[in-house]
Amino acid sequence: MGMREVFEKNPGRRYIMFGGKGGLGKTTFSAATAYWLAKQGKKVLVFSVDPQASLTDIFQKDIFGKGPVKIMENLWAQEIDADSHIKAYQGEIRKKILDMYGLEKVPDEIENYIQAASAEPAMEESAIFDAVVDVVVQGDYDYYIYDLVPLGHALYYLSMAKVYDEWINKVTKLREDMREYEEMVSRLKREKETEQDAILNELVYIKKRINASSSILTDKAKTAFFFVVTPEDMIITDTKKAATLFAQFDVPIAGYVVNRVIPQTLLKQTIPEYLANRIKMQATHLVDIKTIFGDQLLALVPELERDVTGLGMIEKLAGIMYGDGTAG
Ligand SMILES: Nc1ncnc2c1ncn2[C@@H]1O[C@H](COP(=O)(O)OP(=O)(O)OP(=O)(O)O)[C@@H](O)[C@H]1O
Numbered sequence: 001m002g003m004r005e006v007f008e009k010n011p012g013r014r015y016i017m018f019g020g021k022g023g024l025g026k027t028t029f030s031a032a033t034a035y036w037l038a039k040q041g042k043k044v045l046v047f048s049v050d051p052q053a054s055l056t057d058i059f060q061k062d063i064f065g066k067g068p069v070k071i072m073e074n075l076w077a078q079e080i081d082a083d084s085h086i087k088a089y090q091g092e093i094r095k096k097i098l099d100m101y102g103l104e105k106v107p108d109e110i111e112n113y114i115q116a117a118s119a120e121p122a123m124e125e126s127a128i129f130d131a132v133v134d135v136v137v138q139g140d141y142d143y144y145i146y147d148l149v150p151l152g153h154a155l156y157y158l159s160m161a162k163v164y165d166e167w168i169n170k171v172t173k174l175r176e177d178m179r180e181y182e183e184m185v186s187r188l189k190r191e192k193e194t195e196q197d198a199i200l201n202e203l204v205y206i207k208k209r210i211n212a213s214s215s216i217l218t219d220k221a222k223t224a225f226f227f228v229v230t231p232e233d234m235i236i237t238d239t240k241k242a243a244t245l246f247a248q249f250d251v252p253i254a255g256y257v258v259n260r261v262i263p264q265t266l267l268k269q270t271i272p273e274y275l276a277n278r279i280k281m282q283a284t285h286l287v288d289i290k291t292i293f294g295d296q297l298l299a300l301v302p303e304l305e306r307d308v309t310g311l312g313m314i315e316k317l318a319g320i321m322y323g324d325g326t327a328g
């Protein structure tokens with residue numbers, strides 16, 4: 001089965017992700033898939049939270065932090081500016097504290113707590129994940145293609161419910177630490193202690209939202225996760241390990257796509273020994289890949305003559321991936 005059939009046979013899978021180690025071709029394949037689907041008449045959003053702004057590079061259009069930007073008929077691209085989302089999060093927390101206590105300015109002690117809490121990686125990931133949830137919940141696209149950051153990070157997003165738990169625990173602790181201060185404010189303002197903890201309630205609400213959306217992301221009927229591999233020993237080993245880990249998080253692995261395969265037909269030409277050796281090495285690794293991933297191997301994509309940037313190259317790659325790139 002090839003990539004085209006996977007899409008044709010599973011029209012309900014509207015959330016598409018490409019995962020893999022750094023630099024293997026996740027952004028390239030995300031863009032090519034988005035292009036192909038758009039050409040099929042589907043309304044597509046390809047998006048990322050990558051601060052490297054690689055969608056801006058591949059589409060040769062300034063996209064970063066600008067919301068959904070139209071690339072061509074049916075195709076939009078969006079790069080979420082994670083930093084500004086984190087700042088917005090801090091702002092919201094600050095505002096809630098002010099509202100709760102009727103203060104005009106966040107006291108230094110609390111400000112310090114907010115700063116400390118938001119420097120937590122969990123807080124950062126939460127803010128990013130929340131932005132992703134917004135993108136997926138608000139739009140009305142036929143397909144959402146999430147161009148992931150390299151593997152280790154991606155796992156983090158996918159286990160976000162857990163990260164949220166951690167963060168909420170930290171904030172709970174912070175709330176307890178603040179209690180002393182809070183009581184003092186209440187006494188000064190001659191008010192009774194607030195019975196309900198509004199911030200905590202809010203967090204629990206957010207957590208429910210996240211759980212609901214992470215259930216979409218792990219739903220085999222709605223989501224497809226593709227691994228990008230290259231014919232190299234270490235990459236194959238690491239991908240195998242990652243796939244096992246992903247399976248534990250119930251990530252619905254839809255298949256594997258091999259990138260940067262040097263065409264074997266070159267062997268028929270007069271080529272330098274160096275290149276002939278590379279091709280032979282790749283051939284042995286391709287045998288391994290076929291043995292390990294079996295019928296989950298969906299396409300072999302050749303090393304092209306230049307970097308994949310601009311719609312022309314994206315079209316070329318999409319043609320291979322969704323046409324004659326079928327792995328058999
Ligand atoms: N088949 C190919 N032929 C030629 N160049 C390619 C091919 N696939 C990817 N590239 C180039 O390799 C580089 C890395 O690809 P890409 O940005 O898609 O990787 P990535 O997995 O998204 O990287 P990161 O982990 O940094 O997000 C890019 O310059 C891209 O144009």
Ligand SMILES: [Mg+2]
Binds near residue numbers: 026050
């Ligand atoms: Mg990328």
